[in-house]
Amino acid sequence: MKSSHTAAATFAAADDSNLIAYGGLAAGVRLAERCGLPGLVRDRVRLTGAANGAGTAPDAKVMSLVAGMLAGADSIGDVDVLRHGATARAFSGIRAPSTLGTFLRAFTWGHARQLESAARAFTANLVRHCALLPGADQVIFLDIDSKVKPVHGYAKQGAAFGYTRQRGLHFQIVTASTPIAAPVIVASRLRKGSAGSAKGAAHLIAEAVNAVRSMGATGQIIVRGDSAFCSHKTVAACRRLRVRFSFTIAQRTKVRTTIAAIDDASWTAIKYTDAVFDQDEQRWVSDAEVAETEYTAFTGKPKKHHATARLLVRRVKRLGRAHVPDGQGELFTAHRFHAVFTDTALGLVEAEATHRRHAIIEQVFADLEDSALGHLPSGKFTANAAWLTLAALTHNLTRALGALASAFHARARTGTVRRHLIAVPARLAAGARTLTWHFPDRWPWLAALENLWTAVGHRLRT
Incomplete structure (x- = not known):
């Protein structure tokens, strides 16, 4: 590939007021409206008494923030990407970044919780409208994990040094997925940077369970997490909510x-890795093996907190030579052990493999940090809490756009959905009281874009 003209014969002019850089925003905004996001925000988020009119038109401000995040904004200033070309003709009520910053800084913790309530209801509408969780009538996995988001400078409220030894803010998320559906975020919470990974986990699990049940999920719910979340509080919460659990357990004495x-x-x-199936013996020849036994956990706590369930153990051969003394062969096979505390009714092999798929939540963290959660943009803690909620909401909305477009985009990374279906240049043409969006011809993902366009109620020119 090379330039078709010399530099001397190449010019540029920023003079076309009919262009939009993110043509796919039309479908995203329409889907958000169809699933009731503006109305939910109006009804539930009430910043009464906020100074400088920060509490007025919360629906328009939230929609502006979500649209900016759909386009890839990862800071308040980046939302200015909406104010270019013909976007003011295509959408009404776009707010300036300075207005949106004032709006977010007006949040208290109670307002952040109001926004979380609106986001949960919106996600429930989105799941039902777009069939985001097929298979939820059989089994649904709730994965919980936390991550420290590094921040820089001393002006961030709540920023502190945690287990990563980096100054940051610590957030938890819970995702819902099925064996045939990519994960959506059903609960999130921002905490100070020095908070323990599992602080507030039992309460967040309860919120997530109630959220997926409100979405119409009738299958068996299995909560998965790593060893930081294996505590008497989370296990008791799972049993109280009548859901199964599967937690990695720390290998203490x-x-x-x-x-x-x-x-x-x-x-x-x-x-397992490099396993070979022996046809004659009908078994795997592998460096990994599993076994199970019964185990009673939390015996150091009062008896009411004791919990008896299955202990699944995977052992893997140590392939490195560091444990073998110089000049000696391996006298016996050494193993690394990985233990899981669970009460699932699955068979041994399936239960252990199912737990390992908890790693799917790491993909969600990667998607969030590749988009709106690239930064926590405000110095105020509650503003960042609201930003986290909107980032999770936008992740789910992007996932829904992919589900409506094609089977490939339903499971693709959100960055891929953004490049293929949202960051599509378009030219607007008005006539006869209609607005026509002209997309590039021969767009590689035009079929998926057409599916999405018609799925949200728009029509195609033929």
């Missing part, structure tokens, strides 16, 4: 003793 007592004949080889 009692767990190691229980693992050592497992009979060597109880181990079953599983399909």
Whole structure:
């Protein structure tokens, strides 16, 4: 590929007022309206008494922030991307970044919770409208995890040094997924940077369970998490809510003793990295094996907190040579052990493999940080809490746009959906009281864009 003209014969002019850089925003804004986002914000987010008129028109301000995030904005100033070309003709009520910053800074913790309530109701409408969680009548996985978002400078409220030894703010999210559906975010919470990973986890799990049930999910709910979330509080919350749990458990002395007592004949080889299936013996020849036993956890707590369930253990051969003394061969096979505390009714191999798929939440973290959560943009803690909620909402909206477009985009990364279906240049033409969006011909993903366009109620010119 090379330039078609010399530099001397190439010119540029910013003089076309009919162009829009993000033509796919039309479908995103229309879908948000169809699922009731403006009305939910008007009804539930009430910033009464806020100075400088910050509390007026919260629906227009939230829609401006969400539209900016759909276009890839990761700071308040980046929302100015909406004010170019023909966007003022295509959309009404676009607010300036300075207005949006004032709006976010007017939030208190109560207002942030009001916004979370509106976001949960909107996500429920989105899931039902777009069939975002197919298979939720069979089984639905709730994955919980936390992450420290590094921040810089000393003006950020709540910023502190946590387990990562970086100054930051610490947020939790819970995602919902099924074996055939990509994850959507059903609960989120911002905490100070020094907060423990599991602080408030039991309450957030309860919010997530209630949220997915309000979406019409009737299947078995399984809550998954890493060892930071394996506590008597989270297990008690799962049992109180009548859902199953699957948590990695830290290998303290009692767990190691229980693992050592497992009979060597109880181990079953599983399909793992570089595994080979033996056709004659009908089994996997693998470096990983699994076994299970019964285990009572939290015995250091009062008896009412004791919990008995299955302990699933995966052992993997240590392939490195660091544990073998110089000049000696391997006298016996050494293993690394990974233990899971669970009460699921799945078979041993399936239950262990199902727990490992908890790693899907890391993809959601990557998607968030590749878009609106590239930064926590305000110095005020509650403004950042509202920003996190809107980032999660926009992630779900982007996921819904992909689901309406094609089977590929339903499971694609949100960055891919943004490049293929939202960042599509368009030229507006008005006539006969209609507005026509002219997209590029031979756009590689035109079929998916047409599916999305018609799914939200727009018509195509033929």
